[in-house]
Amino acid sequence: xxxxxxxxxxxxxxxxxxxxxxxxxxxxxxxxxxxxxxxxxxxxxxxxxxxxxxxxxxxxxxxxxxxxxxxxxxxxxxxxxxxxxxxxxxxxxxxxxxxxxxxxxxxxxxxxxxxxxxxxxxxxxxxxxxxxxxxxxxxxxxxxxxxxxxxxxxxxxxxxxxxxxxxxxxxxxxxxxxxxxxxxxxxxxxxxxxxxxxxxxxxxxxxxxxxxxxxxxxxxxxxxxxxxxxxxxxxxxxxxxxxxxxxxxxxxxxxxxxxxxxxxxxxxxxxxxxxxxxxxxx
Numbered sequence: 399x400x401x402x403x404x405x406x407x408x409x410x411x412x413x414x415x416x417x418x419x420x421x422x423x424x425x426x427x428x429x430x431x432x433x434x435x436x437x438x439x440x441x442x443x444x445x446x447x448x449x450x451x452x453x454x455x456x457x458x459x460x461x462x463x464x465x466x467x468x469x470x471x472x473x474x475x476x477x478x479x480x481x482x483x484x485x486x487x488x489x490x491x492x493x494x495x496x497x498x499x500x501x502x503x504x505x506x507x508x509x510x511x512x513x514x515x516x517x518x519x520x521x522x523x524x525x526x527x528x529x530x531x532x533x534x535x536x537x538x539x540x541x542x543x544x545x546x547x548x549x550x551x552x553x554x555x556x557x558x559x560x561x562x563x564x565x566x567x568x569x570x571x572x573x574x575x576x577x578x579x580x581x582x583x584x585x586x587x588x589x590x591x592x593x594x595x596x597x598x599x600x601x602x603x604x605x606x607x608x609x610x611x612x613x614x615x616x617x618x619x620x621x622x623x624x625x626x627x628x629x630x631x632x633x634x635x636x637x638x639x640x641x642x643x644x645x646x647x648x649x650x651x652x653x654x655x656x657x658x659x660x661x662x663x664x665x666x667x668x669x670x671x672x673x674x675x676x677x678x679x680x
Contacts, residue, residue: 411457439650443653446630467632470551471634474608474612478550482556482558486559487567490627516617519553519622550619550622559605562607606664620632636655
């Protein structure tokens, strides 16, 4: 007699293939597209020997390019976190005419060729450009300076922050804010103690995405930077210069150093995000 009790199953079947097949596909995919190309960088740079490798990566020009690349990328990602959050907040919390158009324009840096973006930004921010001429009387030069590199990296990186924060704001319950206000919390207290803890993991993720995207950017930066060695030369451009001079060992050595530093920084960001998530869930 059937009493309406479902038989107990030790293992619930998944809709997609089992662990063995999916794990095998994942490892194959990562090996072909990530591990093998990255390992070739280290294998090629290892052929020159440790002394030659250190001589290349410790040269003044390489160190200057690394400083410019990582410094401008970090600054641009930090700026994008602030203004990307504000833009996502406006799009999710307010209704206004042209909202759909503004929301669509956010993805423009994804579709726009980086070379076109670089030429446009260089024209606008040069001393004779529409925006650059406004700063020229104050002695502020944007194009062909590190400041111009930051402008280009902000342009190509801000969609990552906006698109990362938007879903969190969309799912956030406004009644929680109203409850905090009813309990006597000010707007500042509500933001710091209620809203920010929920948005913090998304902001860190957006920062990491914008930072990693900025590190590898080449097309938009090469026009607005001026490419002056020791001043505005970024590391991707230096690597390409070495490859064009058939210095493959030197190019891969610089690329290997950049990969290691990028991996360590992103690992630290992910570890901080994991710690913040555990701390928030307690």
